């Protein structure tokens with residue numbers, strides 16, 4: 001059992017695990033690390049900044065379905081393969097958020113007129129070493145969830 005506990009950008013307590021559904025088998029949030037060709041596929045949120053796509057699971061939808069939908073809504077990307085990576089729990093002042101982390105391979109990037117609540121896709125060959133120091137990056141990219149997820153993804157899915 002490998003659980004990691006740390007503080008996020010807002011000093012909320014986060015618990016992260018790569019076990020299957022450690023905190024909930026019905027999480028209401030998803031976050032998707034996306035790969036398109038040789039690049040990482042992210043989105044630009046108008047207020048939060050650059051982040052991997054994600055959002056809330058809708059009524060009648062599974063978390064896996066929400067992951068595929070959010071990637072398409074926020075980037076135009078079509079997910080060809082979706083892998084579960086882990087799950088984390090954020091204990092905020094008001095509420096607790098439980099989020100599934102996925103790795104998605106995207107095989108097609110559709111150009112769209114609207115990307116819902118975001119400004120659309122952003123392709124990066126490399127992720128910044130210290131997103132915490134970058135003003136244009138979302139708080140979601142600024143805690144240990146990103147390096148822990150990338151470590152898992154590199155070990156399991158990338159041939160580096």
Ligand code: GTP
Pocket residue numbers: 008009010012014031090092095097099139140143
């Ligand atoms: P809306 O309901 O869409 O307006 O969003 P919200 O920000 O009010 O609620 P949400 O349920 O998405 O998140 C509630 C709080 O949980 C946020 O304000 C964050 O503090 C925290 N949170 C949500 N997602 C994450 C995440 O991926 N990482 C971290 N560290 N905190 C998160």
